[in-house]
Amino acid sequence: MNERDESSFPKDPHQARVDIELTRKELGETARALAYKLDVPNRAKDLAAERTATVRSRLRTVAVAAAAHAQGRIDRLRSSSVDTRGPVVVATLAVLVCGGVIVWRATR
Secondary structure, three states: OOOHHHHOOOOOOOHHHHHHHHHHHHHHHHHHHHHHHOOHHHHHHHHHHHHHHHHHHHHHHHHHHHHHHHHHHHHHHHHHOOHHHHHHHEEEEEEHHHHHHHHHHHHH
16 A cells, blocks of 8 residues: 655645545555456456457458468469360370270281
């Protein structure tokens, strides 16, 4: 508690009332702070809510970054789309030639 000497003691009734109101306000704040410290379930809820908000915020940030990254990759793939029909046609012809050779040797 605040220790007072005689010089800080109120000189008139108005100063005494102001001092009393200030002391009441300080005591009220102290009582609220102590009550909060002793209210473990509500403190745990507050902490959980705070951490949940932090995690949600981070998830939103990561989701936005991932979406932007994926969109960039999609755009790059679309712009550099290669015509794959050529290799497919060559592979098909190679299989047909091999099959023809096998059939020709089997009948000979």
